[in-house]
Amino acid sequence: MLAVxxxxxxxxxxxxxxxxxxxxxxxxxxxxxxxxxMCVELMLNAVTLTFVTFSNMLNDINGQTVVVFVLVVAAxxxxxxxxxxxxxxxxxxxxxxxxxxxxxx
Amino acid sequence: xxxxxxxxxxxxxxxxxxxxVLSTNPVHAALSLVGTLFGIAVLFIxxxxxxxxxxxxxxxxxxxxxxxxxxxxxxxxxxxxxxxxEPLGGGQRIAAVIVGLAVLxxxxxxxxxxxxxxxxxxxxxxxxxxxxxxxxxxxxxxxxLFTTYLFAFEVTSVLLVIAVVGAVVLAxxxxxxxxxxxxxxxxxEAERAAAExxxxxxEPAEDESTADADAxxxxxxx
Numbered sequence: 001m002l003a004v005x006x007x008x009x010x011x012x013x014x015x016x017x018x019x020x021x022x023x024x025x026x027x028x029x030x031x032x033x034x035x036x037x038m039c040v041e042l043m044l045n046a047v048t049l050t051f052v053t054f055s056n057m058l059n060d061i062n063g064q065t066v067v068v069f070v071l072v073v074a075a076x077x078x079x080x081x082x083x084x085x086x087x088x089x090x091x092x093x094x095x096x097x098x099x100x101x102x103x104x105x
Numbered sequence: 106x107x108x109x110x111x112x113x114x115x116x117x118x119x120x121x122x123x124x125x126v127l128s129t130n131p132v133h134a135a136l137s138l139v140g141t142l143f144g145i146a147v148l149f150i151x152x153x154x155x156x157x158x159x160x161x162x163x164x165x166x167x168x169x170x171x172x173x174x175x176x177x178x179x180x181x182x183x184x185x186x187x188x189x190x191e192p193l194g195g196g197q198r199i200a201a202v203i204v205g206l207a208v209l210x211x212x213x214x215x216x217x218x219x220x221x222x223x224x225x226x227x228x229x230x231x232x233x234x235x236x237x238x239x240x241x242x243x244x245x246x247x248x249x250l251f252t253t254y255l256f257a258f259e260v261t262s263v264l265l266v267i268a269v270v271g272a273v274v275l276a277x278x279x280x281x282x283x284x285x286x287x288x289x290x291x292x293x294e295a296e297r298a299a300a301e302x303x304x305x306x307x308e309p310a311e312d313e314s315t316a317d318a319d320a321x322x323x324x325x326x327x
Contacts, residue, residue, distance in 0.1 A: 026122075061245045072261045075265075083271065087276075
């Protein structure tokens with residue numbers, strides 16, 4: 001399949017899977033809350049790429065509509081998440097992900 | 106041609122993604138993220154999703170990454186960290202890679218077992234959500250968003266309002282009630298009242314003194 005010099009939707013799906021896995025590994029390996037957040041963005045983007053690929057594959061606009069909603073949710077998530085991280089890092093500039101347990105009060 | 110675009114953009118995506126995970130400096134990670142996001146925007150264009158490509162660049166590269174960099178610079182955590190002394194046991198790192206490979210293997214197996222057609226039944230001819238190549242992408246997307254998904258669209262506006270309120274609550278460092286007894290605040294209040302009485306018509310001066318009164322106690326507290 002990969003020997004054919006024509007890009008099939010499966011290539012995009014494979015790329016999306018690879019990006020998602022890299023993001024997942026980064027989320028598990030890194031302990032800086034900001035970098036972990038970037039890895040979450042990476043995984044979200046892999047999923048949007050998959051949605052657009054399916055939209056193109058099935059000739060259906062709904063896949064792209066879903067991506068718009070994913071973008072909105074991602075923006076809201078970044079705002080709140082960075083708010084929490086800023087509040088945490090202000091208190092303790094060397095905070096790691098384990099220090100977020102201060103949230104339990 | 107499409108092959109060339111796919112290889113270049115996909116390569117940028119993967120190199121950027123690896124940069125996010127592997128770079129020791131968080132600023133480099135954020136800049137690598139821009140590479141990935143641009144690569145995905147190019148792949149969106151290659152798949153006829155023109156509006157989403159523009160939104161991807163504007164919202165992600167233009168707003169979200171800038172927000173990340175802003176936080177990094179604001180907090181001064183933009184120094185390199187030694188990945189080897191991160192508080193992680195070696196076992197956890199190996200386990201993370203195994204989990205990542207498993208996460209990768211699952212969709213790859215699904216794609217392979219269905220021979221690249223892992224979608225099931227597509228829309229029938231004549232469906233409203235069918236992509237018409239003669240109608241611009243943004244028209245179709247707008248029609249879908251404002252007819253079929255109108256309620257979901259309205260709900261996202263509520264979500265955004267909640268996010269804004271949450272961000273403001275999180276960013277407020279000191280409650281007003283806690284500042285009432287602060288002598289510094291009382292001094293500022295008196296100063297502000299005097300300034301107001303002195304120059305009632307001078308609006309900008311009043312604004313400035315108000316900003317001072319808000320900013321100074323927070324600094325003193327920190």
